[in-house]
Amino acid sequence: MENTFKSFLAPSRILLGPGPATVNPRVLKALSQPTLGHLDPNVISMMDEIKAMLRNSFLTENEHTFVISAPGSVGMEFSFVNLIEPGEKVIICTNGYFGDRMKQVAERSGAEVVVVAGEWGKPLDIENLKITLKYNPDTKFVGFVSSETSTGVRNDTKALCEIAKQAGCITIVDAVTTLGATEFRVDEWGVDMAYSCSQKGLGSVPGMSPVTISPLAVEKIKNRKTPITSWFLDLNNVWPYWGSFEKRSYHHTAPVNSFYALHESLVILMEEGLENSWSRHTRNHLYLSDAMATLGMDFYVEAPYRLPQLNTILLKEGMDDAAIRKSLLLDYGIEVGAGLGAGFGKLWRIGLMGYGSNIENIDRLMNALKIIL
Amino acid sequence: MENTFKSFLAPSRILLGPGPATVNPRVLKALSQPTLGHLDPNVISMMDEIKAMLRNSFLTENEHTFVISAPGSVGMEFSFVNLIEPGEKVIICTNGYFGDRMKQVAERSGAEVVVVAGEWGKPLDIENLKITLKYNPDTKFVGFVSSETSTGVRNDTKALCEIAKQAGCITIVDAVTTLGATEFRVDEWGVDMAYSCSQKGLGSVPGMSPVTISPLAVEKIKNRKTPITSWFLDLNNVWPYWGSFEKRSYHHTAPVNSFYALHESLVILMEEGLENSWSRHTRNHLYLSDAMATLGMDFYVEAPYRLPQLNTILLKEGMDDAAIRKSLLLDYGIEVGAGLGAGFGKLWRIGLMGYGSNIENIDRLMNALKIIL
Numbered sequence: 080m081e082n083t084f085k086s087f088l089a090p091s092r093i094l095l096g097p098g099p100a101t102v103n104p105r106v107l108k109a110l111s112q113p114t115l116g117h118l119d120p121n122v123i124s125m126m127d128e129i130k131a132m133l134r135n136s137f138l139t140e141n142e143h144t145f146v147i148s149a150p151g152s153v154g155m156e157f158s159f160v161n162l163i164e165p166g167e168k169v170i171i172c173t174n175g176y177f178g179d180r181m182k183q184v185a186e187r188s189g190a191e192v193v194v195v196a197g198e199w200g201k202p203l204d205i206e207n208l209k210i211t212l213k214y215n216p217d218t219k220f221v222g223f224v225s226s227e228t229s230t231g232v233r234n235d236t237k238a239l240c241e242i243a244k245q246a247g248c249i250t251i252v253d254a255v256t257t258l259g260a261t262e263f264r265v266d267e268w269g270v271d272m273a274y275s276c277s278q279k280g281l282g283s284v285p286g287m288s289p290v291t292i293s294p295l296a297v298e299k300i301k302n303r304k305t306p307i308t309s310w311f312l313d314l315n316n317v318w319p320y321w322g323s324f325e326k327r328s329y330h331h332t333a334p335v336n337s338f339y340a341l342h343e344s345l346v347i348l349m350e351e352g353l354e355n356s357w358s359r360h361t362r363n364h365l366y367l368s369d370a371m372a373t374l375g376m377d378f379y380v381e382a383p384y385r386l387p388q389l390n391t392i393l394l395k396e397g398m399d400d401a402a403i404r405k406s407l408l409l410d411y412g413i414e415v416g417a418g419l420g421a422g423f424g425k426l427w428r429i430g431l432m433g434y435g436s437n438i439e440n441i442d443r444l445m446n447a448l449k450i451i452l
Numbered sequence: 453m454e455n456t457f458k459s460f461l462a463p464s465r466i467l468l469g470p471g472p473a474t475v476n477p478r479v480l481k482a483l484s485q486p487t488l489g490h491l492d493p494n495v496i497s498m499m500d501e502i503k504a505m506l507r508n509s510f511l512t513e514n515e516h517t518f519v520i521s522a523p524g525s526v527g528m529e530f531s532f533v534n535l536i537e538p539g540e541k542v543i544i545c546t547n548g549y550f551g552d553r554m555k556q557v558a559e560r561s562g563a564e565v566v567v568v569a570g571e572w573g574k575p576l577d578i579e580n581l582k583i584t585l586k587y588n589p590d591t592k593f594v595g596f597v598s599s600e601t602s603t604g605v606r607n608d609t610k611a612l613c614e615i616a617k618q619a620g621c622i623t624i625v626d627a628v629t630t631l632g633a634t635e636f637r638v639d640e641w642g643v644d645m646a647y648s649c650s651q652k653g654l655g656s657v658p659g660m661s662p663v664t665i666s667p668l669a670v671e672k673i674k675n676r677k678t679p680i681t682s683w684f685l686d687l688n689n690v691w692p693y694w695g696s697f698e699k700r701s702y703h704h705t706a707p708v709n710s711f712y713a714l715h716e717s718l719v720i721l722m723e724e725g726l727e728n729s730w731s732r733h734t735r736n737h738l739y740l741s742d743a744m745a746t747l748g749m750d751f752y753v754e755a756p757y758r759l760p761q762l763n764t765i766l767l768k769e770g771m772d773d774a775a776i777r778k779s780l781l782l783d784y785g786i787e788v789g790a791g792l793g794a795g796f797g798k799l800w801r802i803g804l805m806g807y808g809s810n811i812e813n814i815d816r817l818m819n820a821l822k823i824i825l
Binding site for chain 2: 082084085086087088089090091092094096098099101102105107108109110111112113114115116117118119121125128131132148149150151152153155156160180183184187188189276278284285286306307308309310311329330331332333334335336337339340342343345346349350352408414419
């Protein structure tokens with residue numbers, strides 16, 4: 080039988096959606112280096128550098144800072160399957176699609192879930208968490224999303240963690256859209272478990288999930304009385320793979336090329352400086368904000384709670400969502416994100432993340448939009 | 453604080469271990485193409501081609517043939533968490549490290565596991581399975597590893613599945629080291645659930661797990677009465693992401709670059725032809741076998757049960773395992789695998805897989821070995 084399949088050729092695109100962001104050519108070059116065995120000494124020392132640079136990015140001294148070899152949503156699952164034993168009470172504060180997902184993942188882990196339901200497009204209410212904790216003194220965990228990718232809302236991680244810690248809870252924070260893009264301080268803010276992804280603020284290719292775990296959370300996991308249902312995500316299996324330089328035990332075959340890419344994206348972040356990266360994301364967000372105003376387009380979220388890396392822009396009366404996004408993509412090679420869930424057809428999600436957060440990209444988007452509209 | 457981290461430069465290596473195998477430069481080039489959004493129409497049609505080429509590689513018409521965005525060991529976990537409900541009986545036939553892992557993963561899924569324990573280095577005993585099924589008529593599943601990567605033993609997938617199907621069981625077969633390298637016929641042999649990896653017979657970079665599920669197994673999953681503990685691996689969540697070209701629902705952010713690489717490795721396999729690839733693996737195995745004989749080195753496994761893609765070679769008296777492997781790696785840039793588990797220090801695992809299965813690699817290995825020894 081003759082073969083009819085051909086090599087895939089990726090067209091050139093500017094990715095201004097909710098992620099992946101456009102990847103720095105340096106990262107793509109690193110990605111395509113020859114594959115090495117996952118027990119090669121060069122790989123092991125590279126993995127040690129990844130751990131060190133992730134600590135610098137999460138602003139933590141947590142020893143248990145490493146990478147799950149799967150997408151960010153698996154980082155979420157990793158957190159819950161390790162920490163939670165059946166019947167333990169967890170409060171999930173939710174004000175968007177990914178908060179809802181956290182609730183589902185928590186339920187599957189066997190938790191008794193109490194939801195603090197916030198409004199989409201508004202930040203989580205600190206007082207609501209305080210009251211819910213008061214009426215649920217047996218709560219062991221509080222989980223929430225720091226940057227809600229579905230709505231573009233920044234939740235106040237510091238304040239939420241403070242309340243949770245006062246109540247003696249372990250905090251689980253989704254930093255998927257946060258890490259590298261906006262302020263996030265694991266140790267200073269009392270974050271016990273955080274997970275992120277490779278393809279947003281860090282600007283690498285998609286598929287990896289950096290995680291960090293405080294000594295308190297590690298202790299909780301070590302003292303479990305019930306087994307962890309997932310073999311792949313069991314910290315007791317995966318940590319010996321990342322933890323020790325000298326005696327490392329086999330777990331899975333690491334996606335070495337994806338590690339090369341993540342390593343390079345972290346080197347780029349270290350070169351720029353973490354706080355400089357945060358400032359750049361804010362600066363470009365304000366530039367976009369001014370540009371959108373010239374089109375008479377407004378943000379979905381009130382100014383103090385906007386995420387610089389994920390801009391939710393309301394469509395104006397009569398604008399054809401699908402047609403405009405299609406033209407942007409196919410005629411101008413620019414991807415912007417549709418609304419997710421309740422926001423579909425009502426707003427765009429414009430990501431300015433990692434390498435993709437620059438003025439040239441915004442100018443190209445605005446020029447294309449002016450022609451299309 | 454000044455940055456001290458530098459870009460990682462991967463040295464050049466010939467990978468003749470248990471995987472990853474040396475990756476074809478065409479695959480590395482495909483990998484490094486610009487990242488696209490996972491909802492891009494170009495990505496969706498590429499994913500459709502991946503499904504079609506995987507069906508050609510698994511020799512199946514199973515609609516549910518796609519990729520788990522994580523390493524092969526997650527393909528194993530995917531199979532068990534979806535298929536098995538707590539308390540259901542599964543027979544695991546084990547004759548090596550990965551059979552043992554399958555047992556552990558099955559136990560975590562809540563199965564009542566009956567083990568048919570075989571000997572390391574010998575193929576699984578068909579009669580043992582037959583007898584065990586007779587004494588366990590309530591068995592619903594039979595699982596085993598087709599190519600045991602720890603020992604280099606080929607198990608008789610066809611015969612094992614035949615016995616299991618006669619007893620009305622659903623078959624779960626590990627094809628991690630099999631797919632693309634040696635004969636494997638999902639539909640003809642009665643394999644209900646198979647999973648593999650990207651970095652061995654297919655010759656792509658590590659990190660992806662192709663899976664295929666028969667209509668019978670899909671039916672079993674659809675009729676579950678208990679929820680699936682894993683959100684990420686729940687077929688009901690992941691299939692809408694892969695299944696439908698027109699209406700696709702969001703699940704996770706696909707590792708698009710890894711899909712490019714897998715796609716290219718499959719195109720290369722289609723160009724060569726599946727059976728031609730099997731023949732090439734066998735031919736190069738025999739070439740290695742002759743070469744090893746000139747060094748007076750013998751195989752761990754008897755000839756009829758050897759895996760052409762994973763050659764386990766016994767060390768001779770007085771050979772310093774670690775020192776020779778270190779010299780091969782650091783002086784000659786050649787990686788061979790150490791023994792795993794009980795085989796450590798006693799044998800080498802020489803992988804001749806995918807692009808890495810060629811005569812030049814064997815000659816370079818033999819020349820280096822002759823100098824070192």
